[in-house]
Amino acid sequence: MDNKYEEIMEWASRRSIFYPSCEIYNGPAGFWNFGPYGETIRRKIIELWRKKFVQKENMLEIYGSQIMPDEVFKASGHLTSFNDPITQCIRCKNFYRADELIKKITGEDHPEATPIDELSKVIKRKNIRCPKCDSQLSNAKKYNLMVKTNIGVSNKECSLRPEACQTIFLDFNRMYKTMRITLPKGIAQVGRAFRNEISPRNSLFREIEFSQFEAEIFFNPKEINEIKNFEEIKDYKINLLRLDKKKIEKIKAKDLIKKEIVSGKLIAYYLARTQQLYEKYGIPLKKMRFREVSKNERPFYSKETWDFEVLTGLGWIEVIANNYRGEYDLKGHSEGSNKDLSVIENNEKFIPHIWEVSGGVDRTFYVVIDNAFKKEKVKKEKRIFLDLISELSPYDTAIFPLVNKDNLPEKSKEVAQMLKNAGFNILEDTKDSIGRRYRRLDECGLKYAITIDYDSIKNNDCTIRERNSMEQIRVKIKDLKEIFRKLIYQGIDFNKIKISSP
Numbered sequence: 001m002d003n004k005y006e007e008i009m010e011w012a013s014r015r016s017i018f019y020p021s022c023e024i025y026n027g028p029a030g031f032w033n034f035g036p037y038g039e040t041i042r043r044k045i046i047e048l049w050r051k052k053f054v055q056k057e058n059m060l061e062i063y064g065s066q067i068m069p070d071e072v073f074k075a076s077g078h079l080t081s082f083n084d085p086i087t088q089c090i091r092c093k094n095f096y097r098a099d100e101l102i103k104k105i106t107g108e109d110h111p112e113a114t115p116i117d118e119l120s121k122v123i124k125r126k127n128i129r130c131p132k133c134d135s136q137l138s139n140a141k142k143y144n145l146m147v148k149t150n151i152g153v154s155n156k157e158c159s160l161r162p163e164a165c166q167t168i169f170l171d172f173n174r175m176y177k178t179m180r181i182t183l184p185k186g187i188a189q190v191g192r193a194f195r196n197e198i199s200p201r202n203s204l205f206r207e208i209e210f211s212q213f214e215a216e217i218f219f220n221p222k223e224i225n226e227i228k229n230f231e232e233i234k235d236y237k238i239n240l241l242r243l244d245k246k247k248i249e250k251i252k253a254k255d256l257i258k259k260e261i262v263s264g265k266l267i268a269y270y271l272a273r274t275q276q277l278y279e280k281y282g283i284p285l286k287k288m289r290f291r292e293v294s295k296n297e298r299p300f301y302s303k304e305t306w307d308f309e310v311l312t313g314l315g316w317i318e319v320i321a322n323n324y325r326g327e328y329d330l331k332g333h334s335e336g337s338n339k340d341l342s343v344i345e346n347n348e349k350f351i352p353h354i355w356e357v358s359g360g361v362d363r364t365f366y367v368v369i370d371n372a373f374k375k376e377k378v379k380k381e382k383r384i385f386l387d388l389i390s391e392l393s394p395y396d397t398a399i400f401p402l403v404n405k406d407n408l409p410e411k412s413k414e415v416a417q418m419l420k421n422a423g424f425n426i427l428e429d430t431k432d433s434i435g436r437r438y439r440r441l442d443e444c445g446l447k448y449a450i451t452i453d454y455d456s457i458k459n460n461d462c463t464i465r466e467r468n469s470m471e472q473i474r475v476k477i478k479d480l481k482e483i484f485r486k487l488i489y490q491g492i493d494f495n496k497i498k499i500s501s502p
């Protein structure tokens, strides 16, 4: 197990950033809760996606229910095709994911589309046995990943959605008619989804209940190359790991079209926008790539798939699935519901195609944390700090008195109230010594801390400390609102504020 992962898990638990759900009951694996700092950072990650991706591209954002009748998943193909191969120990009855167990023991890769009989043969041929008790394993069989439930007195068969996007497909026709859409158009959603994983693990990477932020771009397949804003990104370089290549290549968006690496401009455009979003999150370009996914490994509905991956202490982690779903979804739901989901544009009737940008919120949270998690030695002491971009800092600033006496707490409260009234999100902290408070704030990623000291009472001023540099500047209390407006809303650098303050 990677050291950094262990360190992050220890930190997450100690600061209640995220932790197992139903902890006091020893709840089942695969469910995670977020504490106050973690949840704020998570929410800000979503907010940045909304601003820089959804709103920037004029998408419509909707919000849908998580439980749906099984008719939906019959039409979507999930009831029959959304399976993992499993095998069971004949003696101790433990379950294993067949393809993963084979890989662990023999190193052989068997992609998702490998027939189930083939896996059974490999288990026999290679004499793969139960890792726990060394007994024989059963033939591989399909295990459906849907989380089932029943509703109402009639016990209607329902499932929890395995991907949030199904809501978007079902609502497309309504949106098209009532929101006066012209294609291409993106519809986005943040929401929960559920998969009955056999072996949930690595905390936020394989959960049973998880959050997704998704955008489904609906377009006329004949117009896949008619993208208005393509000029903006045509020279932007996208990191690709193609199937037949060993190294990451940096290829300009326009060259993806020229060399026919992707199916059209719309796809190159959204690959560029996706990579730009993660640059915005503070992830360095050298830690990102779009991995081309082979036909055998692609989800059953996809014609072209690029997994967007970020390099972490655990290796490359997929955070966004980019799928060309074609007409698969709207066609399936047209047949399943007996409703015509085609559109008419320019006298042409057709079923729109879909390009999907389906992101994992919790995975994005983890890769942002992994990248921001820093350690250094300060005067022989270990310091951990979370080098988050300002937009993800869980509070605009902390504020506290140097000591808890001599009117300093009162003064601190007064300044905090002034900043709160001006609309800032303030953390007040009076527990422990000032050194421990700074340590706590650094670890939770707060970018700024205001300290009220004895001089503050005399001179009506205070210090602002910046997290990464640990530098402090002294400013007038009356100027604080203006300074934080510059730091938080205008994104002006702390160093510039430093120079301009006397």
Ligand SMILES: [Zn+2]
Pocket (backbone or CB within 6 Å): 089, 090, 091, 092, 093, 094, 130, 131, 132, 133, 134, 135
């Ligand atoms: Zn066993």
